[in-house]
Amino acid sequence: xxGVTQTPKFRILKIGQxxxxxxxxxxxxxxxxxxxxxxxxxxxxxxxxxxAGITDKGEVPNGYNVSRSTTEDFPLxxxxxxxxxxxxxxxxxxxxxxxxxxxxxxxxxTVV
Amino acid sequence: GENxxxxxxxxSVQEGDSAVIKCTYSxxxxxxxxxxxxxxxxxxxxxxxxxxxxxxKKDQRIAVTLNKTxxxxxxxITETQPEDSAVYFCAASKGDYKLSFGAGTTVTVRA
Numbered sequence: 001x002x003g004v005t006q007t008p009k010f011r012i013l014k015i016g017q018x019x020x021x022x023x024x025x026x027x028x029x030x031x032x033x034x035x036x037x038x039x040x041x042x043x044x045x046x047x048x049x050x051x052a053g054i055t056d057k058g059e060v061p062n063g064y065n066v067s068r069s070t071t072e073d074f075p076l077x078x079x080x081x082x083x084x085x086x087x088x089x090x091x092x093x094x095x096x097x098x099x100x101x102x103x104x105x106x107x108x109x110t111v112v
Numbered sequence: 113g114e115n116x117x118x119x120x121x122x123x124s125v126q127e128g129d130s131a132v133i134k135c136t137y138s139x140x141x142x143x144x145x146x147x148x149x150x151x152x153x154x155x156x157x158x159x160x161x162x163x164x165x166x167x168x169k170k171d172q173r174i175a176v177t178l179n180k181t182x183x184x185x186x187x188x189i190t191e192t193q194p195e196d197s198a199v200y201f202c203a204a205s206k207g208d209y210k211l212s213f214g215a216g217t218t219v220t221v222r223a
Contacts, residue, residue: 004155031209033210033211035213040121040215040216041215042116042118042201042213042214042215042216043156043201043211043213044213045210045211045212048209048210050209058210059113090155090156092155094209096209097207097209098143098144098161098163098205098207100146100148100158100161101146101156101158101211102158103148103155103156103157104155105153105154105155106154106155
């Protein structure tokens with residue numbers, strides 16, 4: 001049971017480039033989330049999804065896009081990367097309700 | 113949205129002593145309060161959680177207390193060990209499945 005798998009683990013982007021952060025879970029969870037973690041700031045919600053075909057904005061969605069075509073996958077797209085998007089990105093999932101999240105191991109992104 | 117404040121930001125304790133981390137939340141509708149432990153280079157991992165209909169929950173050396181009136185909840189770690197060194201995050205949810213996180217507490221257990 002792999003849980004939540006994120007790829008890549010590290011990436012350096014130049015300003016203006018685009019990329020997709022991949023996230024896959026094998027627990028058949030309906031709910032999936034993308035958070036970013038900045039030093040001393042905790043985790044901020046970027047986007048979330050309550051099921052295939054349904055996505056919604058979180059607290060800090062600007063500069064990002066998501067899609068959810070299957071229950072398993074929830075990719076995060078960065079268009080026109082900016083230095084402010086330098087962060088560690090975590091994908092998480094849960095079955096909904098009062099259940100804790102299962103997090104992936106994160107993607108460390110640097111935009112230069 | 114929900115605002116969760118966490119204190120202290122860093123905590124250094126002697127091995128065997130207790131550690132306490134406190135969080136306050138702003139939205140009285142919040143009803144689920146998990147705690148996560150994050151080790152270096154890894155994603156956060158759920159260690160304990162509590163729901164609003166419970167005042168206290170314990171799991172071995174870890175306990176969480178909730179005061180709904182004051183809108184604060186705390187994590188207590190007893191008999192700390194070196195492997196307890198990590199960053200700890202509190203979080204709160206209104207049952208809409210979205211968690212709002214505190215800024216984190218870096219705990220260092222001195223041998």
